[in-house]
Amino acid sequence: MLKFGLLGQRLTHSFSPMIHAELAGYEYELYEKDPEELDAFLRYGDFDGLNVTIPYKKSVIPYCTALSDTAIATGSVNTLTRLSDRSLYGDNTDCFGFDYLLKKASVNLVDGKAIILGSGGSSLTARHVLSNSGVKDIVTISRNGVHNYDNIHNHSDATMIINATPVGMYPLTGVSPLVNLNIFQKCQTVIDLIYNPAMTELLLQAEERGIERVNGLAMLVAQAKKSAECFTGAPIPDENIEMIVSIIAKQTSNIILIGMPGCGKTTIGAELAKKMGREFADTDECVERVAGKSIPDIFAQDGEDEFRRLENDALREICKRSGLVIATGGGIVKRPENLKVIRQNGIIVFLDRDTAQLPLSGRPLSESEGIAKLASARMPLYEQWSEYTVAVSDIDRTAAKIIDIFSRRFPT
Numbered sequence: 517m518l519k520f521g522l523l524g525q526r527l528t529h530s531f532s533p534m535i536h537a538e539l540a541g542y543e544y545e546l547y548e549k550d551p552e553e554l555d556a557f558l559r560y561g562d563f564d565g566l567n568v569t570i571p572y573k574k575s576v577i578p579y580c581t582a583l584s585d586t587a588i589a590t591g592s593v594n595t596l597t598r599l600s601d602r603s604l605y606g607d608n609t610d611c612f613g614f615d616y617l618l619k620k621a622s623v624n625l626v627d628g629k630a631i632i633l634g635s636g637g638s639s640l641t642a643r644h645v646l647s648n649s650g651v652k653d654i655v656t657i658s659r660n661g662v663h664n665y666d667n668i669h670n671h672s673d674a675t676m677i678i679n680a681t682p683v684g685m686y687p688l689t690g691v692s693p694l695v696n697l698n699i700f701q702k703c704q705t706v707i708d709l710i711y712n713p714a715m716t717e718l719l720l721q722a723e724e725r726g727i728e729r730v731n732g733l734a735m736l737v738a739q740a741k742k743s744a745e746c747f748t749g750a751p752i753p754d755e756n757i758e759m760i761v762s763i764i765a766k767q768t769s770n771i772i773l774i775g776m777p778g779c780g781k782t783t784i785g786a787e788l789a790k791k792m793g794r795e796f797a798d799t800d801e802c803v804e805r806v807a808g809k810s811i812p813d814i815f816a817q818d819g820e821d822e823f824r825r826l827e828n829d830a831l832r833e834i835c836k837r838s839g840l841v842i843a844t845g846g847g848i849v850k851r852p853e854n855l856k857v858i859r860q861n862g863i864i865v866f867l868d869r870d871t872a873q874l875p876l877s878g879r880p881l882s883e884s885e886g887i888a889k890l891a892s893a894r895m896p897l898y899e900q901w902s903e904y905t906v907a908v909s910d911i912d913r914t915a916a917k918i919i920d921i922f923s924r925r926f927p928t
Contacts, residue, residue: 519562520747521545523576523596524569529686529712531764532567535737538760539744539752551575558596558604565747566596567740570682573637580606590644592637595743607746610641613739614709616757618649621730623705628675629653631668633693635661638709639680665695672699677718679708684716689836689860692717703727711736713836713860714769720856737761759928766926768838770862771918774898776891777846779869780908785843788915792922798843802830824851831857846890849897858901863925865918866902 520542522532527546536544547566549557554572558579568576573592577583580593581603587593593606630651632639635658646654655663655671663671677700683693697703697718706722709732715723722729737760741752771788773781782798789796800811803826807814814823827845834842835857842862848854858864871891899905906917 517543518564518747519543519545520565520567521547521563522567522569523547523549523557523572525550525571527569530569531712531733531736531768532740534764534767535740535760536744538763539741539756540748540750542747564598565743567743568594568596570636570638576604577606580604582606584608586611586644590637590640592640594637594641594739595746597746608641609739609742609746610638610735611645612742613735613737614641614645615649616738616754617707617730617732617735618645620734621705621707621728623676623728628702628704629655629671629673630676630678631655631657631663631671631674632678632680633657633683634679634681636680642678642680642709665693668694669699673702674700675702676705676707677703679706679710679716679718682710684708684713684718685710686712686836686838689713690717690832690857692721694718694721697721697725705729708732709735712768712838714765714862715860717856717860720859733764734758734761737764762926763928766922766928768861769922769926770835770838770840770842770858771922772835772842772844772858772862772864773867774844774848774858774864774902775846775867775908776869776871776874776887776894776898778874779846779867780911780914781843781846781867784867784908784911784914784918785841787911788918789841791915791919792841794839794841796841796843797834797837799827799830799834799848800843800845802834803827803845806830828854828857835861837861846894849894849901855901863904863922864902865921866898866905867908867914868898868905869908 521544522530527548533544573594576593582605584607586608587606590608592608594610595607597605599605630646632642635656643654657663657668679693681693684691706727706729708716708719710716711731711733714731719729738757741757745752773785775781786796804810871887874887904921908914
């Protein structure tokens with residue numbers, strides 16, 4: 517059987533095996549290699565074709581006996597194919613993927629200035645495609661180049677920003693390659709080639725500004741489609757790209773439940789996860805596990821501020837993962853920064869339960885402040901933060917409603 521896979525240094529973030537399983541169903545493995553392992557693997561490794569990712573898109577070129585015109589033009593290879601004599605042929609299918617992404621974003625490609633963050637293989641690909649699409653003013657921002665992050669303000673007139681760096685990628689989420697997106701007052705489009713998380717810090721900043729934004733998932737799937745054609749020699753319809761994008765987004769998106777203390781987030785979330793075959797995570801359980809004590813004891817012994825700190829830590833660890841059902845604490849909305857954390861990788865569902873039915877026992881703030889006071893402060897925030905509201909009835913029926921919402925959100 518032919519063997520294909522992905523070559524890179526750190527691949528825990530990769531969706532490629534899922535994508536290639538949908539494309540062709542051949543054997544596809546992850547090959548994590550440190551730089552000192554690269555030479556032996558490329559010379560003697562047991563594979564028939566590879567996709568190549570960070571940081572080896574330039575490093576693999578000397579091992580190729582022939583390169584495609586696109587690979588030569590970009591100086592970057594992301595697809596290797598074994599020839600009949602066992603030598604390697606290097607191609608760049610990222611160009612097809614990035615071109616597809618640009619068309620999906622529907623941006624004005626000719627007018628204005630594009631800045632590309634990063635100078636690696638993905639940056640070279642983006643520059644090549646933009647140039648071929650008619651963009652004349654393209655600036656590459658690197659750490660040590662003439663155009664760098666210290667003088668990036670000289671390009672504040674940019675109308676398009678493309679992140680071709682790994683900054684903000686899983687597992688080091690919540691950071692942006694740009695200190696301040698607000699200096700780019702003319703920016704109309706932000707493209708982040710990262711696809712995990714779905715909403716990077718950079719894209720969340722763009723969302724706040726009302727700027728059109730897109731992540732790199734469609735590019736990943738499109739280039740994988742082109743790679744699969746190289747591997748198998750068989751054509752795959754372009755129409756399959758969007759179908760697979762939707763499938764992967766559905767599989768990897770978290771479902772985050774918010775709502776008043778006692779509204780049923782834990783019980784409904786656990787049942788929902790069971791019905792969907794997903795892992796369930798509860799931020800309150802995580803806090804108690806880390807603290808080694810119950811939430812009432814944390815409030816009594818350490819105070820609410822310490823609980824909120826622990827809660828934020830737990831939320832950051834859980835929400836960077838993919839494909840979970842997550843129950844949050846009732847006071848998660850009290851810290852505005854938590855919204856970005858839960859927005860990075862999922863949809864937010866507000867479980868709305870009649871306040872007269874909410875229990876008090878074991879819930880420190882419900883007992884000390886009263887349900888009415890808590891509801892008055894928090895209900896507007898739940899409604900503001902959530903994308904969907906589900907009235908809580910019995911467990912099965914409520915879980916079924918959420919599954920229906922999720923299925924309509926990601927049709928496949």
